[in-house]
Amino acid sequence: MNLRIRKSGTRYRLGALNVLYWVMAFWIAHSFNVGNEALYGQPIRSAPLYWPAMLGMMAIQAALLYLETGVLLGRFWERGRRWACIAGLLVSWILAANLGVLVIKLVQPQLDVAHFTHVGFMVGPHAPQWTWNAWMDDLGTFLLGYFFWMVIYALAWFTRKFFSQRRLLKQIQLRQAQTELQFLKQQLNPHFLFNTLNNLYGLALQQHAQLPQMLLQLSDLLRYMLYESSTARVPFEKEKHALQSYLQLEQLRLPPDVLVQCTATADADYILPPLLWLPVAENIFKHGCLDTGGKASMIFRIMKGELEIRAINDCNDSGTESRRSGIGLQNLQERLRLLFPERHQLQVYSQGSVFEIHLLIQLLP
Numbered sequence: 001m002n003l004r005i006r007k008s009g010t011r012y013r014l015g016a017l018n019v020l021y022w023v024m025a026f027w028i029a030h031s032f033n034v035g036n037e038a039l040y041g042q043p044i045r046s047a048p049l050y051w052p053a054m055l056g057m058m059a060i061q062a063a064l065l066y067l068e069t070g071v072l073l074g075r076f077w078e079r080g081r082r083w084a085c086i087a088g089l090l091v092s093w094i095l096a097a098n099l100g101v102l103v104i105k106l107v108q109p110q111l112d113v114a115h116f117t118h119v120g121f122m123v124g125p126h127a128p129q130w131t132w133n134a135w136m137d138d139l140g141t142f143l144l145g146y147f148f149w150m151v152i153y154a155l156a157w158f159t160r161k162f163f164s165q166r167r168l169l170k171q172i173q174l175r176q177a178q179t180e181l182q183f184l185k186q187q188l189n190p191h192f193l194f195n196t197l198n199n200l201y202g203l204a205l206q207q208h209a210q211l212p213q214m215l216l217q218l219s220d221l222l223r224y225m226l227y228e229s230s231t232a233r234v235p236f237e238k239e240k241h242a243l244q245s246y247l248q249l250e251q252l253r254l255p256p257d258v259l260v261q262c263t264a265t266a267d268a269d270y271i272l273p274p275l276l277w278l279p280v281a282e283n284i285f286k287h288g289c290l291d292t293g294g295k296a297s298m299i300f301r302i303m304k305g306e307l308e309i310r311a312i313n314d315c316n317d318s319g320t321e322s323r324r325s326g327i328g329l330q331n332l333q334e335r336l337r338l339l340f341p342e343r344h345q346l347q348v349y350s351q352g353s354v355f356e357i358h359l360l361i362q363l364l365p
Contacts, residue, residue, distance in 0.1 A: 028057055053107040057100065063094040063148065068150055069157045075305050093150060104138055105130065193222070199253050210252050217249040229274035233316035236272060236302060240264040243300055250285045256288050266302040272363060273339055279328030280311045280357050288313035288353065305364030315355040329357075336361070 294314030
């Protein structure tokens with residue numbers, strides 16, 4: 001299956017370039033003939049068959065080359081019919097050469113030319129003969145000249161095909177990466193919503209007085225996650241505000257004496273992929289010991305084009321592997337692989353009752 005994407009204006013530009021090419025080729029051949037006239041003192045441009053013969057030669061060469069690139073290579077070779085393509089090239093090559101010899105034999109008596117050199121007519125002594133030897137002499141010249149141009153056009157076709165396929169492959173890879181990123185974001189939002197709704201359900205059972213405030217915080221955060229963060233890049237200040245809203249939302253269900261310290265700063269106005277901080281922050285509340293008096297802190301900052309996200313929290317020794325392989329961290333690793341290949345470092349480790357996640361990203365290549 002061949003996929004071809006061509007803009008409407010591309011066809012007209014390509015046609016104009018082809019017309020310009022053949023006009024220039026015709027002008028070069030005509031200039032060659034003018035030079036030969038001055039060299040041998042034998043005018044041929046005034047002959048009635050001069051212009052038809054020149055146009056005929058150009059038509060034969062153009063038909064051969066377009067047949068080669070447009071049909072034999074463009075259809076047979078692309079579809080895997082290699083032997084049919086090679087056979088077609090041989091037949092068209094020999095046929096075009098014989099047609100060229102035929103044109104020469106027909107115009108020789110009037111133009112008084114010896115032969116055609118694929119650039120122009122070679123004037124001089126001639127003996128127009130319809131013998132086998134004379135035909136084969138002229139045929140060899142045409143075969144050699146047409147072979148040269150067929151090789152040039154084939155190389156040009158394969159070069160254009162190579163770069164076209166490489167562009168198409170990059171487009172496919174980009175679309176695949178965008179699709180994967182969108183899928184990961186769709187996984188991320190329900191994952192966060194599932195955990196938060198569980199917390200709200202617990203407070204509703206307790207008839208907690210701060211439940212309306214939590215619902216308002218959740219509404220603001222979900223509005224950002226569903227609408228404002230749908231773009232590929234968002235300003236750092238918006239991400240900072242969303243992180244602070246998230247921490248305030250989670251903080252409401254903790255004891256009053258438990259506080260998650262957070263530092264969010266940047267030395268300039270940066271744009272970055274949205275919600276990279278969410279799996280890290282979520283991990284603090286999901287696997288930490290904050291309900292029993294544990295401590296936690298988080299850093300979210302950008303300095304000299306390097307984004308740093310660090311979270312440290314107290315935890316139980318049990319369940320370490322589940323913290324390392326949770327859905328949120330798995331999605332984060334996939335997003336980093338697609339967004340910042342070879343430009344990020346993600347470290348997840350625990351020591352005793354302390355669990356830490358440290359992420360560094362080079363935003364500026």
